Amino acid sequence: MTRHQTISLPDGTTIISATCVDCNQAKQFTVPSASYDAWANGAHIQDAMPEVPEGERELLISGICGTCFDALFADDDEDDEQDHGPQTLADVGMCEEDFR
């Protein structure tokens, strides 16, 4: 697990906040606490939190948001998942600024 913070709400959900180590973009999303607990206890994130978009799962796994992850590993990770979203030049360009 990477750097992220959670806030457990009394209604049974958990807010997860994480910041991409690459582009420094902070993301926040809410999942059922049971889903977060399952992941924290060792379940695969795609099984524990199927409702979380892939890019945000990536942010939790690797600390890199989906946009940066795609830009970095576009060649490696082609047929893993179908939902990679648009990979525009603007997206890649935004991340590249942080590399320099």
Ligand SMILES: [Zn+2]
């Ligand atoms: Zn990023």
